[in-house]
Amino acid sequence: MADIGYPTLKQLMYLQAVIKEGSFRAASQKLGVSQPTITSQIAALEETLGMVLLERSRSGTIPTAAGRDLIPHITNIETEVNGIREQARFASTGGSGVHRLGVPPTLGPYFLPEVLSEVHTTDPTLRLYVREGTPRELENGLLDGRYDLILTTMPVEIGGLVVEPLFGEPFKLCAPPDHPLVGKGKVDASAIKGERLLAIEERHRLFEQMQAMANQFGARLMRDYEGTSLDTVRQMIGTGFGLAFLPALYIRSEIAPRNDVTVLEMSETPSDRDVVLAWRPTAAKRQLYRSLASQMRRICRDKLADCLHVAAPQSTSVPGDGDKYPS
Amino acid sequence: MADIGYPTLKQLMYLQAVIKEGSFRAASQKLGVSQPTITSQIAALEETLGMVLLERSRSGTIPTAAGRDLIPHITNIETEVNGIREQARFASTGGSGVHRLGVPPTLGPYFLPEVLSEVHTTDPTLRLYVREGTPRELENGLLDGRYDLILTTMPVEIGGLVVEPLFGEPFKLCAPPDHPLVGKGKVDASAIKGERLLAIEERHRLFEQMQAMANQFGARLMRDYEGTSLDTVRQMIGTGFGLAFLPALYIRSEIAPRNDVTVLEMSETPSDRDVVLAWRPTAAKRQLYRSLASQMRRICRDKLADCLHVAAPQSTSVPGDGDKYPS
DNA sequence: AAATAGTGATAGAAAATATCTATCACACAA
DNA sequence: TTGTGTGATAGATATTTTCTATCACTATTT
Structure with a gap:
């Protein structure tokens, strides 16, 4: 938008005050600045915008049609500026x-x-x-x-x-309820040597950790049936697909309240x-x-x-x- | 809203540009001011509002949560300011x-x-x-x-x-179609001497003019049946309540197309x-x-x-x- | 009729703000 | 090691804002 300059926020607030108060002097008193300040700033605004905004007379002032048309815009700007200041105030009182x-x-x-x-x-x-x-x-x-x-x-x-x-966060070995290891007390690492373990998809960091745990105990990950989520892995365990190491918070949240999957206790635990x-x-x-x-x-x-x-x-x-x- | 100062429009525009461009230098090039200007104006804005608005690093800058929260407000202010400038532009191209x-x-x-x-x-x-x-x-x-x-x-x-x-605007005498004066050619002033004429309510300037016309021709206004509007007066004429002087534009607009009221021609016409x-x-x-x-x-x-x-x-x-x- | 009190505008000075150039310190890439 | 980018700082300059004093004019009061 060429040619037309930018008003300042003060100029707009001065104009709004003059329109509201009905005179330059009343507005200057309200705003705490001198009357010539108001006069000169509004004159500058009129020059910037190229429009006469006020009708001046010795009995006060009223807005022109052009001046009146600016009022909704100025009101909106005032609202937004006060929104900014309100956020600043909120932040200054410790708001996070x-x-x-x-x-x-x-x-x-x-x-x-x-x-x-x-x-x-x-x-x-x-x-x-x-x-x-x-x-x-x-x-x-x-x-x-x-x-x-x-x-x-x-x-x-x-x-x-x-x-x-x-x-x-520890990991624990989880098995279907009818797995031979269930009910046999602490599970030795040798018990799952060669066992094929379920795992989550490779794109998760957790997959690497599951891989490391399988390696630690001489087990292997099933690559044919990777779960897209921990819930999917749990469901696969519950339907007899196999065993898997699952993280402790997941177990606490999603398995402990159920009985479709059994948490085994191992004599040697994988790394957190x-x-x-x-x-x-x-x-x-x-x-x-x-x-x-x-x-x-x-x-x-x-x-x-x-x-x-x-x-x-x-x-x-x-x-x-x-x-x-x-x- | 105490304590929190007022930003300036330029400060808000500088902040918006830095967030959009990702660095002070890019923003300064975009806005055509020097980079230290941007730096100092945004520092002043942060001091005014009492909030850190940008995270600075040697690889550029990103807004803080507080800075991000200001963006919708600044966008709205920009929209309103451009609305003001658009109106100014419109006025400068002769828009009335x-x-x-x-x-x-x-x-x-x-x-x-x-x-x-x-x-x-x-x-x-x-x-x-x-x-x-x-x-x-x-x-x-x-x-x-x-x-x-x-x-x-x-x-x-x-x-x-x-x-x-x-x-x-002339006035013309109007009568019901079956009035004795209808069809008798030009009406002399003496013909309505003593006649009682209908009038509009007293609060209209027109009432005074109807009063003056009645006086001019020695007639009298009916004060018991004043019409609330010209249409009401016309309806009263049409139902035989009496005569009235009506203004020419009203006759042209509302009576000429009908035949429930007859416009008489007088040898002496009242004042416009x-x-x-x-x-x-x-x-x-x-x-x-x-x-x-x-x-x-x-x-x-x-x-x-x-x-x-x-x-x-x-x-x-x-x-x-x-x-x-x-x- | 004269005096007073209100209006907005002007002139020039003072104060405040914005912007500049030059340069710094730092980090990263070549 | 050198060159190139970043934001920050210092001091000077330019610009803007605001002030005081006063003006011209109009309306009201005495």
């Missing part, structure tokens, strides 16, 4: 606002419900907008700003992020997967994120200690993090 | 805009349809928002800015207005009512209004000369109009 949290689908849905209620009670102004993605997607999304922080599992591959350990919260070192709300991580650890210690190994309360950073930003 | 025209209910509905079509064809950007009122209401409304201009009849009682004569267009001497668009008055006279001369006495093409001002504003 909306933050986008990325989570893996094999973890988020089984962990977040355990903690978000208390997080929200503690800070009603903090709202977490949760979205799922694979660890690769989560890390890339954190880097390019699509997430503000992510819940993920080690290893975090992109350098330079702040990484706060939350807990280690280490769950962490991560964010950019430049994040404006990094103090808030650190507090959030601490709170999540505490809730895990209070409520989930029987099935998780809660991490020690200190952060680490992945190599590449400079001294510039305290984590 | 919306003007509020006050008219008497005994005249406006019978006159405006004769002229507004051509007025609109001549200037499609001129829109007249028509509202009715009594002459007293019209003059007061013009003074306090509720109307931009008014169609009214003389005398204009408030001083200091610009008054452009349009035409003189003088119809004028009036506006404030300070009106920004007074040149437009003068052109409008000229055009209305010309249309009356072209189309309505058989029933109106069109005024000469020059304006007069009611005493009280200073030399300050050309009319």
